[in-house]
Amino acid sequence: MIQNRIDIVIEEATEIPEAMTAKVTLKIDNLEQKTPLLIDFAVDKNKFKTFEKKVYPVMKEVTIDGQRFTIEQIAVFPTQTEVSIRFDPANKKHVFDFDKLRLEDEKGETFAFWGNGVPVRDNGENGRVYHLESVYFVEPKKLILKANGIRAIDKDKLQIVIDAKTGTLTKVPNDRLKLTALRQVDDVVGMDFSLKVPPQDNHSHISLGYDLTDDLGNEYDYVQGTSSSTEDASIQNYSMLFKRKTNKGTPTSYSFPLSSYPERLQGTFSIEVK
Secondary structure (H helix, E strand, C coil), X not given: CCCCCCCCCCCCCCCCCCEEEEEECCEECCEECCCCEEXXXXXXXXXXXXCXXXXXXXXXXXXXXXXXXXXXXXXXXXXXXXXXXXXXXXXCEEEEEEECCEEEECCCCEEECCCCCCCEEECCCCEEEEEECCCCCCCCCCEEEEECEEEXXXXXXXXXXXXXXXXXXXXXXXXXXXXXXXXXXXXXXXXXXXXXXXXXXXXXXXXXXXXXXXXXXCEEEEEEXXXXXXXXXXXXXXXXXXXXXXXXXXXXXXXXXXXXXXXXXXXXXXXXXX
């Protein structure tokens, strides 16, 4: 039996309808069926009129490899659990993400980001809110927040700088990242990278960055990005495409901040939050 689910994200100002229709296109033996399956279902608003979020204050500080952050609170909704974490601005490293961030109850059942929707959002300066599966209807007696690793890098190594004339990297965290091609055609800039990753990242691709700028202060739109594996599982290829929105002249260098990178702090954490 194959099961899946659909998350429907509705803006707060949107009025929820009395009924909806799910339009599902099926594939049988990899052959897409011409006639979609239409499933009508009613929305029983009485089921969630009385639902209110449950907030568990935590305010526990965690120190890993000299970097400090505070688990502020756990907010539980019927659809998801939100973990608020604030990072110490004095930290020397920038934290990108947590490996397998999850909550575990007293029975050993885990609740993690299940793979759809938005996994994390910013929460003011130095704060983020991580979205995990809901524990609203489980009502666990105990909750432990765990992570298998913390992806982070020195703050002074966060920026990537590319020489636009020679097509070479002039600032890069280490020799794991190499620029393999730089394409500049009119107002379009494309760049290809190869990235050497540790074994634990062989099958997990990241996004290198989105916010390109140059030495003249031109603004760019991120058009698209792709990633692919190679025969060597430790080498991943990345391509990024940008379109220049302003015309302040021909730049001599490009730069962008990394949005992730396969470097980690030394250590994991497990902390009781309820």
